[in-house]
Amino acid sequence: MNKPRKIPQRMCVGCRQMKNKKELMRVVKTPEGDIQLDLTGKKSGRGAYICPNESCFNQAIKGKRLQKALEQEIPGEVIQLINKQIGEFAP
Template identity: 40%
Template sequence: MAKKIPMRMCVSCRERFAKKDLIRIVASADGTVQVDPTGRMPGRGAYVCHNPECMKKAVEHQQFDRGLHRKVDPDTIRPQLDQVKEDAPEK
């Protein structure tokens, strides 16, 4: 029997991907919002795909606010997403 693959939806393009193929943004109990590279940090999570346009749209249109159920400062999350884009291997 095949193992079930967890699927998640990108907050920007609304497409479904395997959880491991998305970037998780987590809002922790102390109010901080950050990129979760392991996918296991405690707190409410929202996912965005690796497409640079999706990342840009998610920040500009406050889509993380809806997914995380709290206000997300674009100046806080944008540099973290930029770092993820730089670290991503070229395909």
């Protein structure tokens, strides 16, 4: 008798709702201190998850929740890059 596999859940730093990990985008602070969008979900470093929509992203930036989650200020060009990729992201 096989137990059903658990689906990993993560909290969006924008809307603060628990969702399936695959539905969310991961932003990672690498061990070198760079902030990148992690499309594979496997890069090493500290990660934060955001729903792939602009309202959650804007809430996460405005409330400085993304900065708190990654423990570092996020450069403007990185914010623009992530915002651009939100439009292209599809789980």
